Amino acid sequence: MLVFSRAPRPAQAETDRPDHAEEPPAPAPAPVPASARSRIAARLGRWRGRRGRRGWRDRRPRAALALRWTGTGLAAGLVLGSLLLPNSLAALHPDRFARLPAEAIVGAVLLLALPGRARRAVAAAAGAGLGVLTLLNLLDMGFRDYLGRGFDLVLDWELLDDARAYVADSLGGAAAAGALVAASLLALGVPVLTALAAVRLGEVLAAHPARAHRGTLLAAAVWITCSALGLQTSGLPVASDRATGAVRSQVRRVADTLRDEAAFEKEAKADTFGATPGAELVPDLRGKDVLFTFVESYGRSAVEDPVTAPGVERMLAGNTAALAKAGFRAKSGWLTSATYGGSSWLGHSTFLSGLWVDNQQRYRTVTSGDHLTLTKAFGRTGEWDTVGIMPGVRKRWPEAEFHGLDRVYDASELGYRGPKFSWSTMPDQYALEAFQRLAHGRKRDRPLVAEIILTSSHQPWAPVPELVDWDELGDGRIFGPVEEAGERAADVIADSTRSRRAYGRSVQYSVTSLTQWLERYGTEDTVLVFLGDHQPIARVSGDDAGRDVPVSVVAKDPAVLEKIAGWGWTDGLRPAHDAPVWPMSDFRDRFLTAYGSTPHPSEKN
Incomplete structure (x- = not known):
């Protein structure tokens, strides 16, 4: 007589389903769309890149730290230098940069208050604007040195071609071509560099919020104190708003140019001798x-x-x-x-x-x-x-x-x-x-x-x-x-x-x-x-x-x-x-x- 035996099921399983129920097959994984696969691959690539960089930093931590702080220092120097840059060669002395710009403090407050994406966008825009202001200051330097006045945003663009022609006539075509290339690189590179520098500084502030808030508060207190006491260095106020003043000056110059254009057109139509007959002009020089x-x-x-x-x-x-x-x-x-x-x-x-x-x-x-x-x-x-x-x-x-x-x-x-x-x-x-x-x-x-x-x-x-x-x-x-x-x-x-x-x-x-x-x-x-x-x-x-x-x-x-x-x-x-x-x-x-x-x-x- 044959006896068949079966291992007992867990009690929970017996109450859940009848003996004759079969184990359901495991569900097949859902297909991953192609767009999702590409996103996953991109993230994986970035993760691997980060791991590679971490590996380099882990192997040379001192060099990595020095490089990071050097980049941050250069970014800070570029931004602060642009905020304090004068607009004449005669004023271009080291003591001009030993001041505390109000615009840097306001910028730090604003960047600390913004979330990541907005912070980067605002920093990039502000940095690019600072680069444009730097270029205008450099143009002012050149115009003051040669023409005794600042650059006019409305009227003076065509004079830049005259400057190129003057260099070509004076120093030759190669010098003029070199000057043109250098000027083009400067015009493109300065706003890009100042934008990148501002973004980097914004990220540094966001990475150390507690210290950044304390430092910004301290800088604001120092600026207000220096301004209230009228403290100066080399005859210049320590509390600086140089960049804001430069923007105001450019805006005022443009407004004055537009007003002058209308007024002079009327002035030119009036002439003391405009209707004098030819017989009554310079008779004593006949x-x-x-x-x-x-x-x-x-x-x-x-x-x-x-x-x-x-x-x-x-x-x-x-x-x-x-x-x-x-x-x-x-x-x-x-x-x-x-x-x-x-x-x-x-x-x-x-x-x-x-x-x-x-x-x-x-x-x-x-x-x-x-x-x-x-x-x-x-x-x-x-x-x-x-x-x-x-x-x-x-x-x-x-x-x-x-x-x-x-x-x-x-x-x-x-x-x-x-x-x-x-x-x-x-x-x-x-x-x-x-x-x-x-x-x-x-x-x-x-x-x-x-x-x-x-x-x-x-x-x-x-x-x-x-x-x-x-x-x-x-x-x-x-x-x-x-x-x-x-x-x-x-x-x-x-x-x-x-x-x-x-x-x-x-x-x-x-x-x-x-x-x-x-x-x-x-x-x-x-x-x-x-x-x-x-x-x-x-x-x-x-x-x-x-x-x-x-x-x-x-x-x-x-x-x-x-x-x-x-x-x-x-x-x-x-x-x-x-x-x-x-x-x-x-x-x-x-x-x-x-x-x-x-x-x-x-x-x-």
Whole structure:
């Protein structure tokens, strides 16, 4: 007899289901969607990467710690340096950075209050904005050093291309390309770096909240105390809000520019002599050849700076004596230019129009209108031919109509075949001889009014031309050995003292070229008005230099100078230190009035 036995089931199992129930099969795992698999793989990759990095840090903990703190220190230095960065080279000293910026404290409070994703977004945006502000401060430095003013966000972008062209003309195409690449990298890299630095600092604060809160509270207490007590370091308040002030300054500058644009447009439509008939303009100069000549960068510094003055004063005294021997007399004074260090066209248009043209928007406004210029006033009479000698113009120049010039000879039309002298396309002596050949010396039915721009004293003042025999000028190739033997622009630009000396020599060359031309070709009917268009750049003229430039009227006919005897100007080519100083915009009306013009104002529309 067979006996079958079965192992007893657990009691719980017997009560749950009958003996004949079968064990249900295990459920099959649900399929994982492809998108989920990719997310899992990405997370696994990141986890493995983190493990790899941890492994490196575990193997070299001191190096990892040093690297982490170095990165944090650099980030803090970049952010704090950007918050305290001044906007002028003269103020760029280490003590400027020994201050406590309020913006850093406010930023820390804000980042501590935000959750992770929002904190990183705000830190990145604020850091990028700080980078943009840093770039504006750097632009301000450059503009103040060269033009004596800050960068205008509305008007000055087109001047950056002029700066590139100036570098190419002065130092060559390779230097200009290198400068362009460096500027592009700076423009892109600074905001990116400051954004990354701000994000890193935000993460450090979030990783140590207790210490970060205590440190921020302590910094705020120190800032408030220093501000209340007026504590200073090196003459500057310890409690700084430099970045906030810089933003306010930029906003104010933009608002002032926009307001000025509308106001100047109305001002330019009013003209004291705008409706004066041609018969009533400059009657006392009928029959005279009148030459308005601008000497590039010829400023008060050339006459009074200790480095340049001795040579320039000897030159002015010698040329005054040489002109007197030829029968010419001169009177000289000072004009305050509308520009400084560059943007010569602003000075030219201010002098000729009688309007204060100190920015690019004003220049566009006045040159697109019909405001009366000195050269146009002579042309309106129908008694003079008008001509421009523009060796610095190398492309189409639509402003000729505003200047009232019948004929303009630019760099390509003066016949020069010699070498360039850095930015200057040709030596002034050659340009003046070309003026004689093409216009002044030709047989004419009417007298001539000319606007002449002399460029040899344009920065970087290397190499400086030398005078040659006027009869041997030819097509200018005689200047080849002179250019080769001269100083290199790259050597002079980097040295302030060498720049000042070279600047003085260039002014001596330009003014002597002009006075020798007058001795050689001037007549009883020649009237020369020459002046500087602006002071040289701050690296040459000094950080505190004004904007005054010398101006002289030279003539052989005594009646010409008698008409301006009441101006109080100094006899000779060298104006006395205390000679009258007028805004450059005053000259047009004073000149027209002195020589018999009758005011007939045009009305504002």
